[in-house]
Amino acid sequence: MRIRNAFPVFGLLATFALAGCSTTSDSASVDDKGAGPTVQTAQIFTDAYGLTKDAGYSLPAIPIDRVKPQFRRQVVSYQTTERPGTIIVNTRERFLYYILANGKAMRYGIGVGKQGFAWAGTAYVAWKQEWPNWHPPKEMAVRRPDLAKYVEDGMGPGLSNPLGARAMYLFNEDGKDTLFRLHGTPEWASIGTAASSGCIRLMNQDVIDLYSRVRPGKGTSKVVVIQ
Numbered sequence: 264m265r266i267r268n269a270f271p272v273f274g275l276l277a278t279f280a281l282a283g284c285s286t287t288s289d290s291a292s293v294d295d296k297g298a299g300p301t302v303q304t305a306q307i308f309t310d311a312y313g314l315t316k317d318a319g320y321s322l323p324a325i326p327i328d329r330v331k332p333q334f335r336r337q338v339v340s341y342q343t344t345e346r347p348g349t350i351i352v353n354t355r356e357r358f359l360y361y362i363l364a365n366g367k368a369m370r371y372g373i374g375v376g377k378q379g380f381a382w383a384g385t386a387y388v389a390w391k392q393e394w395p396n397w398h399p400p401k402e403m404a405v406r407r408p409d410l411a412k413y414v415e416d417g418m419g420p421g422l423s424n425p426l427g428a429r430a431m432y433l434f435n436e437d438g439k440d441t442l443f444r445l446h447g448t449p450e451w452a453s454i455g456t457a458a459s460s461g462c463i464r465l466m467n468q469d470v471i472d473l474y475s476r477v478r479p480g481k482g483t484s485k486v487v488v489i490q
Contacts, residue, residue, distance in 0.1 A: 284376070284426065284444045284462040305367065307337040312468050317428060318394060320421070322467050325451045334372025334455045336469050341368035350388075350445075350477070350486045352463055354380055357455050359445070359463065361476055371473060374453040374464045380490065382443050388477050388484035389434035394420035395446070423449060428467045429474040433486055443488065446470065 312325040312335075327335060334357065341360055345351065351360040351368075354375045360368040396417035404411040418424055427447020435441050444462040447470035448454075454466055465473065477484050 284430075284446060303340045305338040305340070307332070307335055309335055311336055311472070312466065315468055315471070317471060320394070320428070322422070322428065325466055325468065330372070330451065330466075331455060336369065336371055336472065338363070338367055339370045340366055341370070342366055343368075345485070345487065348476075348478070348483065348485070350473075350484070352445075352486065352488045354383070354463070354488065354490050359465065359473070361473060369473075369476075371465050371469045372454045374448065374450075374456050374458055376458045376462055376464075380457075382441055383488045383490045384435070384441075386433040386435050386441050386443065386486045386488070387481050388431045388445075388479045388486060389438075389440075389481075390479050391429065391431040391474060391477060393429055393474070394424075395426050395430040396420065397424050397426045399425075425449075427464070427470055429470040431474065431477060431479075434481075436481075438481075445473070445486075 309327055309332075312327040314324045315322040339360075341362065343349075343351065343362060345362050347362050347364045349362045351362065352358075352373070353360070354373075357373050357375060359371045359373045361371070362368050396419055397413065398415075398417045399407075399410045399413050401414055404414050425448065426444075427449060430444055430446040433441045433443040433445070442462075446462065446464055447467040448464035449467065450458075450464070451466050453464065458464075464470075
């Protein structure tokens, strides 16, 4: 496997960083009334979820008609004082906004795990990785002995990897790891839900799109997490 976009300065942190998230679902959907204020949609990308070839992998098509329309990738009106390129994660609404110019944002549906609700504040994407390894937390291995073998060595990248096709790692203003991740998931049905564990997950086709827009580094990839 070739090395993909892991910033060397953070390389030694990879094992620890990846231990913070998983995507095992035991979920409850947010009801429509909790989906946030009504916004005007300028464009919806319903056709963006077909079979996707990526780095030698074939991501299966998502049956997007089974995903609520509000959780599909779309350009929406969004008024904010944050500059373009900022990511705003609203864990209650189950939306992630990537701020565009002229009062617009690219909005993605997300799934939120317990770790996702454990932190709010301002951070930045310190580094990002394509097709990352997954290291389940030790606490999960206690509940799931079949996962214990992955705690140290990790699960290699692939279609069943809980971190999906991409992962982005958030550090705070002091340069410390928040253990908060934005990552893909093969469990498309968990989008719009609060799952049993994990950080913030997007459908794989969506996380690939978001990943292509994000430039890691303090000052270039501000992330605001609100609850």
